[in-house]
Structures are given as structure tokens and as C-alpha cells.
Amino acid sequence: MSESHSLDSEQVAHLAELARIALTEDEIKKLSGELSVIIDAIAKVSEVATPDVPATSHPIALQNVFRPDVPGKTLTVEQALSGAPEREGDRFKVSAILGEEQ
Amino acid sequence: MSEQTELMDFDKAIELFEPVLGFEVHVELNTKSKMFSDAPNPASAEGEAAAQEPNTMVTPVCLGLPGSLPVVNEQAIRFSISLGLALGCEIAPSSRFARKNYFYPDLAKNYQISQYDEPIAHDGEVSIELADGRSFRIQIERAHMEEDAGKLTHVGGSTGRIQGADHSLVDYNRAGVPLVEIVTKMITGTEGSAPEVARAYVSAIRDIVLALGISQARMERGNLRCDANVSLSPRGSGKLGTRTETKNVNSLRSVERAVRFEIQRQAAILHGGGTIVQETRHWHEDTGMTSPGRPKSDADDYRYFPEPDLLPVEPSKELIDELRAALPEPPAVRRKRLKEAWGFTDLEFQDVVNSDLLVEIEQTVAAGATPAAARKWWTGEIARIANADGVDAASLVTPAQVAELSKLVDSGELTDRLARQVLEGVIAGEGSPAEVVQKRGLKVVSDDSALIAAIDKALADQPDILEKIRGGKVQAAGAIIGEVMKQMRGQADAARVRELVLERAESLR
Numbered sequence: 001m002s003e004s005h006s007l008d009s010e011q012v013a014h015l016a017e018l019a020r021i022a023l024t025e026d027e028i029k030k031l032s033g034e035l036s037v038i039i040d041a042i043a044k045v046s047e048v049a050t051p052d053v054p055a056t057s058h059p060i061a062l063q064n065v066f067r068p069d070v071p072g073k074t075l076t077v078e079q080a081l082s083g084a085p086e087r088e089g090d091r092f093k094v095s096a097i098l099g100e101e102q
Numbered sequence: 103m104s105e106q107t108e109l110m111d112f113d114k115a116i117e118l119f120e121p122v123l124g125f126e127v128h129v130e131l132n133t134k135s136k137m138f139s140d141a142p143n144p145a146s147a148e149g150e151a152a153a154q155e156p157n158t159m160v161t162p163v164c165l166g167l168p169g170s171l172p173v174v175n176e177q178a179i180r181f182s183i184s185l186g187l188a189l190g191c192e193i194a195p196s197s198r199f200a201r202k203n204y205f206y207p208d209l210a211k212n213y214q215i216s217q218y219d220e221p222i223a224h225d226g227e228v229s230i231e232l233a234d235g236r237s238f239r240i241q242i243e244r245a246h247m248e249e250d251a252g253k254l255t256h257v258g259g260s261t262g263r264i265q266g267a268d269h270s271l272v273d274y275n276r277a278g279v280p281l282v283e284i285v286t287k288m289i290t291g292t293e294g295s296a297p298e299v300a301r302a303y304v305s306a307i308r309d310i311v312l313a314l315g316i317s318q319a320r321m322e323r324g325n326l327r328c329d330a331n332v333s334l335s336p337r338g339s340g341k342l343g344t345r346t347e348t349k350n351v352n353s354l355r356s357v358e359r360a361v362r363f364e365i366q367r368q369a370a371i372l373h374g375g376g377t378i379v380q381e382t383r384h385w386h387e388d389t390g391m392t393s394p395g396r397p398k399s400d401a402d403d404y405r406y407f408p409e410p411d412l413l414p415v416e417p418s419k420e421l422i423d424e425l426r427a428a429l430p431e432p433p434a435v436r437r438k439r440l441k442e443a444w445g446f447t448d449l450e451f452q453d454v455v456n457s458d459l460l461v462e463i464e465q466t467v468a469a470g471a472t473p474a475a476a477r478k479w480w481t482g483e484i485a486r487i488a489n490a491d492g493v494d495a496a497s498l499v500t501p502a503q504v505a506e507l508s509k510l511v512d513s514g515e516l517t518d519r520l521a522r523q524v525l526e527g528v529i530a531g532e533g534s535p536a537e538v539v540q541k542r543g544l545k546v547v548s549d550d551s552a553l554i555a556a557i558d559k560a561l562a563d564q565p566d567i568l569e570k571i572r573g574g575k576v577q578a579a580g581a582i583i584g585e586v587m588k589q590m591r592g593q594a595d596a597a598r599v600r601e602l603v604l605e606r607a608e609s610l611r
Contacts, residue, residue, distance in 0.1 A: 018403060019212075020205045057198060057408030063416045069133050069177035072140035072161070080157045080165060080274070088257075090156045091271035094207045096256065 006036040107391060108370040112362060113294065115334075115369030121296040122342060123289040123361065124331035125240075127307050129282045129317050130250060130324070131181045137249045137280035138172030138215060138412075139163030145250075145279045145318060145325055156273035164278045166211030171411055174199075178280040179222075181316040182247050183417055184425045185282055186223025188310045189242050196416045197222040199247070199409040207272050208251035216283075218406040221246035222415060228310075229434070230302040232295060233456045240303050241287040250279035296332075296365060301358040304328050305458045306433065308354075312461045313430040321352050322497040328357050332364040334372060343368070344378040348392050351385045353494045354458055360385045363392055387492070440464060444473035457481050458494075462501050469505030475512070479504050483522055487529065498529045507535040519592055520544045546593055553586065553599060557606050560585040571607040579603045 012032045016023045023031070077090050086093040110118075130145035131137075141161040144153030153159055162170035186193050200218035226242035253276050258268030284307060292299040308326055311317040318325045333345035346368070348360045368378050382395035431439070440460070441451045444467070454460055459480045466476035480495060484504070488495035507524060510516040516524060516539070527538035539545055560582045561568045570578035582603045587594055 018203075018205065018405075057410060058413060060413075063196070063414045065173065065413050066176035066179065067140065067173040069135050069175050070140065071135045071142040074141050074158065075160055075162070075165075077155075077157050080160050083165075083167070088269075088271055090158075091255070091273050092157075092207070094270050094272060096258070096269050 007032050007039065107367055108374070109363070109366040110369040110373060112366055115365050116294045116296075117337075118373060119334035119336055119343070119365075119369055120290065121292060121361075121365050122333045122335055122345070123286075123292060123296055123300060124345070125284075125286045125289075125300070125303060126329040126331070126347075127284045127304060128250075128327045128329075129185065129284065129307070129311050129319070130326070131178055131280040131282065131316055132318050132325075133175055133177045133181065133280055135175055136164065136278040137175055137178050137247070139170075139278055141278060143279055144275050147318065150318070150323075153275045156275060159275040160277070164210075164274050166209070172215060172409075174412060174415065175280060178247065179415060179417070180421075180425060181280075181314070182222050182245070182282050183422060184314050184429065185284075185311065185316060186226070186245050187422070187426050188314055188429055189223065189226035189228055189245060189284065191223035191226030191242060191245060193223055193417060193422050194220060196220065196414050197246075198414050199412045200406045201409050202248075203405045207270065208254055209249075209277055210252075210274065214249060214251065215409055215412070216248035216406075217246035220414075222417075228303065228306050230299065230306045231434075231455070232298050232302055233452075235452075236295075238289075238292065238299055238302070240289060240299075240306075243285045243287045245282050245284045248281050248283060250276050250281050252277040297358040297362040300330060300361040301354050301458075304357045305354055308458075309433060309461055313433075313436070320497065321354065321494060324352065327352065330357060330361055330364070332361055332368065333378070334365065334368045336372065343372070344380050346378065346381055346383050346392075348383045348385050349395070352387070353497070355492070355494060356385055356387055359390055360392060363390065367392070444477075446473070446477070450477065453477075453481055457485055459485070459496065462496050462504075465501035466504045466508070469502045471505040471508035472512070475508040476501075476504065479508060479525075483525060487525075499525070503528050503535055510535055510539070514595060515539070515546055516544065517546055517592070517595055520546060544593060546595055550598075550602065553590070553594060553602055554606060556586045556589045557582065557599070557603050560589075561603075561606060568607060571604070576604065579607070 009028050009032050012028050012035065013023065016028070081087050081090065081092065084092045131143075132146045133143050134146055134148065135141060136143050139161045141159050141164050142149045142152065144150065144159050149159065163172055183193055197217060198220040199215050200220075201213040202216045202218070203213045205212050221244040223245040224243065226245070228240045228242060229237055230240060231237045252272050252274040255271045255273070257271060286303070289299070304326070308319050308321070311326070312319050320326070321328075328351045330348045330351060331345045332348070333343035335341060335343050346364060348364060351357050351360050364383070371378060379394070383392040384395050385392050430436070437451075437455065437460070444451075446454070454463055454477055457480065463473070463476045463480050466480065467473050471479075484495045484498055488498055491498075507516075507521055507528070510524070511518060511521050523542065523544055524535050524538045527533075527542055528535055532538045532541055564581065564585075567578050567581050571582075579600060583596060583599050586599050586603070587596060590599075
């Protein structure tokens with residue numbers, strides 16, 4: 001059971017690339033072990049899930065929670081940019097990221 | 103773009119390969135507020151102007167700030183269901199939002215809220231008509247709801263694109279704008295009409311969302327965006343080719359051109375023994391070419407999972423029935439009704455349909471222009487300018503502006519010639535027709551005394567012509583009319599000038 005959920009180094013490296021996090025070989029090795037432990041721990045849940053328990057994305061049986069289409073208050077530009085590590089004019093400044101819009 | 107792109111002659115490409123198409127059309131809904139937050143929506147009629155200033159239409163939800171939670175906009179759900187129904191889709195009794203995870207700063211959360219395996223609408227059909235009257239049925243796979251992303255400006259690159267840029271600037275006004283993405287099934291059998299089918303399909307979607315009133319649908323502003331998938335299957339092989347997805351296609355004209363270009367490009371590569379790379383390609387309006395973007399990643403790279411911050415959407419049968427009952431008439435019925443109401447000949451009406459300006463003309467008539475005048479302006483002068491500039495006519499002026507212009511002509515305040523100058527001014531962004539008339543001083547001289555003074559002077563200057571007119575040679579008046587129009591800098595009604603010339607010639611006897 002636990003073996004089938006383990007992450008190998010290749011998968012960790014792939015995830016790191018998707019998340020745009022640079023990892024060293026040592027870090028990848030270390031994380032493969034740590035993440036596998038976490039995944040295996042979470043996988044225990046599926047051991048108690050019997051076929052009569054339907055899959056759910058939410059613990060509360062609610063649906064159709066909506067808000068009326070009424071515009072409210074926005075942040076000011078200063079508030080919006082207050083947490084920005086860098087800004088240029090009234091825009092967030094980010095380092096050029098390789099890749100394209102999704 | 104330094105690459106040399108080899109193209110095969112289009113007819114030859116169709117002879118050797120069967121084109122297979124697929125489209126993803128994104129529609130920005132024009133709700134007053136955003137999809138998951140109460141920030142005003144820059145894609146609404148009210149929000150467009152305010153969106154010019156960056157980061158002025160954002161809330162903590164748009165910025166993905168810690169502790170902020172999304173709540174679904176009810177109107178966006180209603181609009182999405184209406185659109186699904188108009189596309190002939192089934193509406194899912196239960197649908198869910200999902201997180202599409204990717205790391206790119208156009209969304210601050212590192213994921214986009216979208217729908218994955220449980221879209222709100224699925225399995226529909228749209229009927230489209232080509233210029234020659236043939237019709238095609240396009241099968242719709244699904245229509246799902248999601249949020250739009252922010253806008254990035256790349257700085258430092260020579261072309262304003264990501265390659266070579268030092269850094270990028272982000273405006274999150276557009277982040278969270280409600281979108282519906284409409285995905286077709288594979289479209290085969292279009293043969294040489296593939297580019298035309300592409301255009302007609304996007305035009306049909308545009309007509310549907312305009313008739314529903316759920317989007318501003320201005321392609322040049324990105325309210326309606328098309329990604330075109332194209333692949334080629336060698337004839338007789340029975341095998342599907344590798345597809346490319348061309349993004350960034352922002353006008354009906356470009357949709358047609360981009361599909362044609364991809365067919366010719368892929369055919370040249372395949373015929374030369376090469377292979378097609380499955381990738382995203384970018385359309386360049388200026389060069390009429392596509393260029394390679396990123397290789398297409400596999401769907402599970404996005405690590406979709408159900409959005410835990412949102413609850414399932416389960417529209418009641420009553421709501422669906424209510425929205426179904428409120429749907430506008432189907433396009434074919436509508437065309438028949440309009441043709442009769444406007445009293446156009448078959449030829450005139452086909453002209454309107456082929457120009458993709460039916461909605462604009464309908465709205466212009468609704469705004470008070472006569473059907474004949476609306477048709478004349480849109481398919482005439484406006485289409486001519488659009489064609490010369492390589493843009494869609496609908497992007498140049500609004501129906502309300504055309505109606506106003508047409509009314510100024512009807513009331514005699516403008517001649518056709520002056521009206522064309524006013525139109526130029528409106529297109530150049532100088533304001534409404536009335537404002538352009540004011541600013542450019544283009545009003546018709548309707549003051550008879552000014553005209554009479556000019557006429558009397560012209561007659562006195564050319565006594566020989568005066569004699570001819572008196573002698574019954576009415577056509578001689580043309581020289582005087584011409585002179586007076588010149589004096590008035592064209593700002594007089596020629597018919598009125600003619601009347602007055604004949605009157606004055608008589609009275610000076």
C-alpha cells in the first residue's frame with residue numbers, strides 16, 4: 001500500500017518545475033522521502049472509505065450558495081499594491097517568467 | 103519572427119489532406135460584478151471605462167489575499183445556463199468548480215477557478231450558415247464557467263512579448279471576470295470551406311451572446327476570444343494528424359485567416375516529410391502568420407481538483423425552464439423575421455448576413471435609423487473603412503452612433519458627403535456624431551439667406567449662364583450649384599441649392 005503512493009525523485013523534480021521552484025539534487029532526494037510519508041499518511045483515509053461513502057469535495061451538504069450581482073467596494077490602488085514586493089507605476093512588478101499564459 | 107515559414111497552395115493542401123477543426127471560444131460575461139467577488143466587472147458596459155486605470159477594480163479575492171474567499175455571482179450562473187441552453191446543451195443537474203493549478207503571475211492565487219469534469223453545460227449543437235447558403239452543424243462538447251486572468255505587460259523585450267523581457271507588469275483588473283469557455287467536438291467534413299466555417303462559427307457564437315445580452319462581445323477588446331485547433335489527416339489514411347492550437351485570434355477576419363494559414367503551413371511540413379509539433383501557436387495580425395508558443399502540456403499537469411472553497415451548483419428545473427422560456431428566437435427564425443420586417447430583397451439581406459453585421463444593423467434600426475439607412479451605412483462606408491484597415495466593422499463604431507448619424511442625414515442637418523466626414527471623426531474617437539459636427543463645424547448651411555447671397559453673386563459673376571437658365575437650359579444651373587457648394591465648403595444641401603438657383607434666376611429677370 002505505502003509503496004504505491006510514494007513519490008520518486010523524478011516526480012518531485014517535475015512538480016518543482018511546475019511550481020517553478022529550483023531544487024538541488026539533495027533537496028529532491030530529501031523531499032521525495034518526506035512527501036511520500038505525508039502522502040502515505042493521507043492515503044490511510046481511503047482504507048476506511050467504504051463503497052457506501054460517496055465522494056465529496058465539501059464536508060457540509062450545501063449547494064447553490066450565491067451572491068447577488070451587485071458591485072461593492074474595491075481596494076484603492078495603494079491598498080492593492082501595499083503587499084507587492086515590487087511595483088512599477090500602478091502595476092505589480094514581477095520577474096520575467098519563462099513560459100506562456102495558460 | 104525570423105523563421106521562414108513555408109506554405110503550400112491552399113487548394114493543393116485540401117487535395118492532399120482533410121482538415122480537422124476544433125474551437126475553444128471564451129466569452130467574457132457582462133455581469134455588473136466579477137465571478138467570485140463583488141469587484142466591478144471591467145467587461146461590463148459600466149466597467150469598461152474605469153478599467154483603463156490598472157489595479158483599480160480589485161478586491162482581496164481578486165488578489166488571492168490570505169483569508170479571502172470566493173462567492174459565486176448568481177447572475178453569472180443564470181447567464182451561463184442561458185448560454186448553454188442557446189447552444190442546445192444539456193444543463194448539468196449538478197456541476198462543480200475545480201482548481202486548475204499553474205504558476206504564472208496572471209493570477210495571484212497560483213490557480214484558476216474553472217470547471218473540469220463537471221461543467222455546467224454539455225452536448226449541444228450550433229447550426230451555422232455559409233455565404234453560399236450551405237449550412238453546417240457544429241457539435242458542442244461542453245460549456246464551462248471559469249474566471250479570467252489578469253493582464254501582463256512584458257517590459258524590456260524588443261517585441262513586447264515574453265521572450266527577452268526583463269520583467270513583467272501585472273494589472274489584476276481582469277482577474278476574476280466571469281468567463282464561459284465553449285468547446286466544440288472535432289469538426290470534420292468542412293474540406294476547402296474550413297476557414298469560412300471557422301469564421302461562421304465564431305460569428306454565430308457572437309450573434310448568440312449578443313442576442314442574449316450576456317456579453318459586450320467586442321472581439322478587439324477580448325470580450326470574445328477564439329483558440330483554433332487545426333490538424334490535417336492525409337487523405338485515405340484514416341489517421342488523425344497532430345493538432346496545433348492558435349491563440350490570440352481577435353477578429354472574425356483573423357479566425358478565417360489563421361485557420362487558412364495553419365492548413366497551408368502544416369500541409370507544407372507534412373508533404374515535405376516533417377512532423378507537426380503539438381503546441382500552442384500565436385496569431386500575428388500584422389504579418390498574417392502564426393508563430394510557435396509553448397509545447398502543449400498534458401491535462402494532468404494542471405493537477406485539477408475540486409475547489410474546496412465553493413459548493414456545487416445545482417440549478418432547479420424551475421430556473422432552467424424560466425431561462426429556457428426567455429431565450430431569444432433561434433437564428434434562422436430571427437433572420438426570416440428581420441428580412442420581412444425590413445423589406446429587403448434576397449440579395450440585400452444575404453449581403454447583410456454575409457457581412458456579419460446583422461446584430462449591428464438590428465441595433466441601429468432599434469436606435470431609430472431606417473432599415474435601408476442602417477444597411478447602407480454598415481455594409482457600405484463602414485465596411486469599406488474596416489476592410490481598408492483590416493479590422494471588423496463592428497469594432498469601429500456603435501449602432502447608436504450610426505443611428506444618430508443617419509438621423510442627422512434624414513433631418514437634413516448633414517448631407518451624405520458631410521456625414522461621411524462625421525463618420526471619420528467618430529471612428530477617430532472625436533466623440534458622438536453631434537460632437538464631431540460641433541467640433542469640425544460640419545453643419546449644413548440651412549440658412550437660406552446665406553445661400554441666396556452666394557447664388558446671387560455666382561449668377562452675377564457668370565451672366566452667360568444666367569441667360570442660359572432663363573432660356574430654359576435648366577442643366578446649365580449645374581455650374582452655379584457647383585460654385586455655391588464650393589463657397590459653402592460642401593456644407594449645403596445640393597437639392598435645396600438647385601431649387602434656390604432656379605428661383606433666383608427667375609426673380610432676377
